[in-house]
Amino acid sequence: MINVTKTFLPPQSEYQAILKRAWDTGWMTNRGVLVKELETKISAYLDTPHIIAMTNGTLPLQIAIKALMLHGEIITTPFSYVATTSSIVWEGCTPVFVDIDPEYLTIDETKIEAAITPNTTAILATHVFGNPCNVEAIAKIAKRYNLKVIYDAAHCFGVTYKGESIFNYGDVSTCSFHATKLFHTGEGGAIFCKEKLLLEKLFYHHNFGHQGKEEFQGIGLNAKMSELQAAMGLSVLPYMDQIIKARQEIVNTYNQWFEPVVAIKPLLIRPETQWNYCYYPVVFELESQLLKVTAELNKKSIYSRRYFYPSLETLPYVKTVTLPHSSSISKRVLCLPLFHDLEKDSIQNIVNTIKKNI
Structure with missing residues (x-):
């Protein structure tokens, strides 16, 4: 069986050796030494000024909206995972x-x-898929109209744009460390922010609003990462360059074998981006081709994913609007299997199956 993703697992002995440090102290949560070390090492690896590790990738979005005191309408994309839209609605705003x-x-x-x-x-x-938005144009618009900018950068670990971490753009960027992601802590996420005062707000929002042990400076919830999650992150992080290189080779193989195929289109990466090879989406000319290919791949126990589908303006709790590109592409986009040790024979099987059925 070949799934669309496969979690990278470091040697179990390495994870256990790091976890033992928490075990020896008996400190499993509430920002133990492993969480703080992970934040420091991620910040150094990515060259980002401030990071707060959290227990998943959705709470950072909700906390960002809360900390920026947003209300009313938030302009957003319909082509994303549901958490992008649901976080806006959850916080009482209108997408x-x-x-x-x-x-x-x-x-x-x-x-x-x-x-x-x-x-x-x-x-x-x-x-989307680690592909940067036009951050310069968005920054100019935001400045002109005095708007805040949040980037859902769930797929972006390791991505740089014009030589700078993609997490350094906007007022706040968020990331997911879910087990299916490039870098993971089993379940987890993080928030990135350049401005120190805003960082302090984000921090107390993610820790019940605490200011010290017995005082509270504002409303909060529990978004803290545990030491168990941090131990996984600390054991995965040293392998990141190796993981990205392996995935790059797989993407290059896909691209080479798909090059003469006109019925599908791989992702176009924005210029001056150092991509992280997090997903391999292809867009078919017709939804019927996608459905046929998916069925044939499934017969061979090869499981792709319609990601992102459906387009988010169709959710039952938002106002429906007409968005031709997102509506069409969401029906025709398919993410093919991509993980660090996907073998060339498997890639060829996937490619050949697609070529025969379009």
């Missing part, structure tokens, strides 16, 4: 969808200004 660029699959920055109203307070955009 306003803008269609996507059909090439890069990120929010179409040329359509943002037309969606701004007096009730707009922010832009929440997704770097």
Whole structure:
């Protein structure tokens, strides 16, 4: 069986050796030494100024909205995982969808200004499959209209744009460390922020609002990462360069074997991006081709994923709007298997199956 993703697991002995440090102290949560060490090492690896590790990748989005005191309307993308939209609604704001660029699959920055109203307070955009949004254009729009910018960068661990970590753009960036992601802590996530005062707000929001042991400076919830999660992250992090290199070779193999196929289109990466090879999405000409290919792959116990599907403007708790590109592409996009030790024979089997059925 070949799944669309496969969790990278370091040698169990390495994980246990790191975990033993927490075991010896009996300190399993509440920001133990492993969580703090993981934050320091991730910040150094990515060259980012501030990071707060959290227990999953959705709470950082909710906390960012809360800390920035957003209300009213937030302009966002319909082509993302459901957490992007549900976090906006959960925090009592209204998502306003803008269609996507059909090439890069990120929010179409040329359509943002037309969606701004007096009730707009922010832009929440997704770097889709680790592919950066047009961050310069979005920054100019945000400055012109005094809007905050949050980036859902769930897929972006290790991505740089113009030589700088993608997490350094916007007011806040968030990331997922779920087991299916490039870098993982089993379950987990993080929030990145350049501004120190905002970081302090984000911090107390993620820890019940605590200011010391007995005082509270504001509302909060429990988004803290545990030492068990941090131990996994500390044991995975040293392998990141190796993982990315292996995935790059797999992506290059896919690209080479798909090059003459006109019925599908691989992801176009924005120029000046150092990508992390986190997913391998292809867009078919027709949804019927996707459905046929999926069925044939499944017969061989090869499992791809319709990601992202459906387009988020179709969710039952949002206002339905017409977004031609996102609606069409979400029906025709398929993520193919991609993980660090996917073998060439398996790739060829996948490619041949697709070629025969389109």
